[in-house]
Amino acid sequence: MTTLDRFLTGDRVALAKVISFVEDRADGYDRVLSRIFSGGKAAYRVGLTGPPGAGKSSLVNRLAVLLADQGLKVGIIAVDPSSPFSGGALLGDRVRMQALYGRPEIFVRSMATRGSSGGLAAATKDVCVVLEGFGFDIILVETVGVGQIELDVASVCDTVVVVFVPESGDAIQAMKSGLMEIANVFCLNKSDRPGAERIKAELESILDVHRQVRLVAKGSPPPWETPVIPTVAIRDTGIAHLWEAVFQHRQYRSQADPAGFRKARARSDLLLSLTELTHERLERTLLESDQLNLAVEQIVSGQADPYTIAHQLFDSWRRG
Amino acid sequence: MTTLDRFLTGDRVALAKVISFVEDRADGYDRVLSRIFSGGKAAYRVGLTGPPGAGKSSLVNRLAVLLADQGLKVGIIAVDPSSPFSGGALLGDRVRMQALYGRPEIFVRSMATRGSSGGLAAATKDVCVVLEGFGFDIILVETVGVGQIELDVASVCDTVVVVFVPESGDAIQAMKSGLMEIANVFCLNKSDRPGAERIKAELESILDVHRQVRLVAKGSPPPWETPVIPTVAIRDTGIAHLWEAVFQHRQYRSQADPAGFRKARARSDLLLSLTELTHERLERTLLESDQLNLAVEQIVSGQADPYTIAHQLFDSWRRG
Numbered sequence: 001m002t003t004l005d006r007f008l009t010g011d012r013v014a015l016a017k018v019i020s021f022v023e024d025r026a027d028g029y030d031r032v033l034s035r036i037f038s039g040g041k042a043a044y045r046v047g048l049t050g051p052p053g054a055g056k057s058s059l060v061n062r063l064a065v066l067l068a069d070q071g072l073k074v075g076i077i078a079v080d081p082s083s084p085f086s087g088g089a090l091l092g093d094r095v096r097m098q099a100l101y102g103r104p105e106i107f108v109r110s111m112a113t114r115g116s117s118g119g120l121a122a123a124t125k126d127v128c129v130v131l132e133g134f135g136f137d138i139i140l141v142e143t144v145g146v147g148q149i150e151l152d153v154a155s156v157c158d159t160v161v162v163v164f165v166p167e168s169g170d171a172i173q174a175m176k177s178g179l180m181e182i183a184n185v186f187c188l189n190k191s192d193r194p195g196a197e198r199i200k201a202e203l204e205s206i207l208d209v210h211r212q213v214r215l216v217a218k219g220s221p222p223p224w225e226t227p228v229i230p231t232v233a234i235r236d237t238g239i240a241h242l243w244e245a246v247f248q249h250r251q252y253r254s255q256a257d258p259a260g261f262r263k264a265r266a267r268s269d270l271l272l273s274l275t276e277l278t279h280e281r282l283e284r285t286l287l288e289s290d291q292l293n294l295a296v297e298q299i300v301s302g303q304a305d306p307y308t309i310a311h312q313l314f315d316s317w318r319r320g
Numbered sequence: 321m322t323t324l325d326r327f328l329t330g331d332r333v334a335l336a337k338v339i340s341f342v343e344d345r346a347d348g349y350d351r352v353l354s355r356i357f358s359g360g361k362a363a364y365r366v367g368l369t370g371p372p373g374a375g376k377s378s379l380v381n382r383l384a385v386l387l388a389d390q391g392l393k394v395g396i397i398a399v400d401p402s403s404p405f406s407g408g409a410l411l412g413d414r415v416r417m418q419a420l421y422g423r424p425e426i427f428v429r430s431m432a433t434r435g436s437s438g439g440l441a442a443a444t445k446d447v448c449v450v451l452e453g454f455g456f457d458i459i460l461v462e463t464v465g466v467g468q469i470e471l472d473v474a475s476v477c478d479t480v481v482v483v484f485v486p487e488s489g490d491a492i493q494a495m496k497s498g499l500m501e502i503a504n505v506f507c508l509n510k511s512d513r514p515g516a517e518r519i520k521a522e523l524e525s526i527l528d529v530h531r532q533v534r535l536v537a538k539g540s541p542p543p544w545e546t547p548v549i550p551t552v553a554i555r556d557t558g559i560a561h562l563w564e565a566v567f568q569h570r571q572y573r574s575q576a577d578p579a580g581f582r583k584a585r586a587r588s589d590l591l592l593s594l595t596e597l598t599h600e601r602l603e604r605t606l607l608e609s610d611q612l613n614l615a616v617e618q619i620v621s622g623q624a625d626p627y628t629i630a631h632q633l634f635d636s637w638r639r640g
Contacts, residue, residue: 030627037625051371266619266626267612273630278602279595292587299586305357306586307350310593318638
């Protein structure tokens with residue numbers, strides 16, 4: 001029996017192997033994905049992002065247990081664009097494993113893929129496809145940080161929860177990080193700390209302004225009103241409320257435009273795959289030949305500029 | 321006289337126009353860059369990155385004034401992957417303008433380019449090329465946040481300063497964010513606050529472990545020892561010390577391997593241009609034809625999987 005056969009019979013060891021195969025972009029990984037792809041039946045993907053120390057892992061753990069208690073199968077992907085030195089999110093994993101030990105409905109996976117942010121978003125999306133193919137109902141994608149990569153990774157999800165804490169600084173920072181556009185739900189964790197009321201009020205007033213300036217076409221459904229949900233993850237407070245908000249957003253999306261929702265996801269997944277494929281083929285060609293080294297010599301010696309060279313290399317690659 | 325002619329005579333209005341042209345990826349922007357490219361004479365690029373609220377803007381302002389006082393021409397690029405809603409780093413710009421008003425040696429530019437992180441790194445690199453062509457000696461690139469995009473953007477720089485504050489949380493977070501690999505200099509700003517000594521000691525001990533586990537080939541130069549520099553930017557404390565550390569890193573790089581240093585930069589700049597060019601051409605082809613929409617229909621209706629489709633679209637594009 002091959003790993004893929006065992007995967008299809010529900011073997012968790014095979015699941016872990018297939019994920020590694022896909023995450024590592026091993027030779028033939030896209031053929032495997034092509035076989036696993038579940039077509040119509042997709043899990044609901046929820047992204048959780050926010051600054052380090054906001055308690056995202058605790059929130060994700062609590063949510064997972066809540067959903068598992070409802071009989072749902074939950075896959076967790078912890079995305080950590082970490083360093084070769086730290087070797088991935090090992091510490092986080094160990095802590096997590098203890099909390100979720102003995103829950104067969106929950107599967108946890110850390111991703112420490114390096115490389116470009118586009119590549120990481122693509123790999124995350126593919127691991128979602130693997131989990132969907134395995135039969136998970138809900139996928140929770142946790143990303144560390146609030147930079148562009150987290151936004152890219154979150155963008156492969158259907159609902160994005162942005163996690164804040166009262167110490168996150170004034171709400172203007174939220175706007176600056178471009179989180180307003182990507183957040184479907186704001187979660188104010190550690191909401192028992194000083195300043196929680198103030199930051200919640202600030203966020204809500206910014207969201208209010210945001211809503212007022214937004215143009216809504218006549219006859220189109222009313223826009224989603226991003227809620228701010230207070231939680232205290234370590235005390236298991238507000239978790240059901242948070243999930244309710246996610247669930248409402250899910251219903252909002254599928255009611256507003258059911259076909260459009262699925263198409264938008266298929267489209268963005270496809271573009272991610274295509275971009276990665278192109279990038280990989282181009283780089284392979286360049287590295288196999290000596291063209292790149294020659295080009296660098298020409299630039300450094302002042303014989304050519306990098307822009308003209310880029311066009312030349314592209315044209316020669318495209319001609320094959 | 322064309323804008324480019326005026327640019328070449330040192331006209332600042334023309335400089336601003338050329339930057340916008342390049343930042344917006346206007347038609348023919350790479351031909352402009354190709355003409356501006358200064359070849360051998362490159363400015364030294366210093367990246368400053370760190371969490372929101374760490375005081376990066378104040379640091380950059382103080383550094384710029386220090387360098388201008390030494391007779392150097394300083395270009396500042398503030399990279400802010402901001403939202404369509406906030407409309408860029410307008411607030412930050414205004415505050416900055418006041419501080420640097422009347423300093424002709426200093427030029428400030430905000431970049432609020434949206435889109436992929438690869439694209440933003442490429443655009444930042446190109447704005448550096450424009451500033452180099454205009455004759456700036458030092459370019460300070462400030463990025464907001466500590467995510468992958470900030471690392472990507474910082475990677476177009478020759479020396480990367482990672483800014484921390486005592487409140488940044490325990491030093492383990494630093495490792496997790498992959499900052500250890502990219503930081504050439506750590507700057508502990510607001511170092512007059514409680515906890516500064518502790519976080520500095522923690523960071524230094526992590527750096528120490530990092531150094532010990534690193535393999536150094538026999539005969540190769542000793543590895544760079546990343547310093548931790550305490551500053552209080554708003555009181556103008558430690559700025560000269562910070563610059564000294566940057567300058568030492570610059571000397572270290574050019575002594576360790578002068579040719580390798582220039583080649584590595586040319587290589588990474590070229591790869592960024594090439595990736596962007598490929599991506600742009602592929603997307604244009606797909607959007608001009610109806611291929612993408614048809615592919616999405618096939619995926620949503622379950623007739624095909626996205627991985628097979630991606631290969632088909634790629635092959636048909638490559639065949640032209």
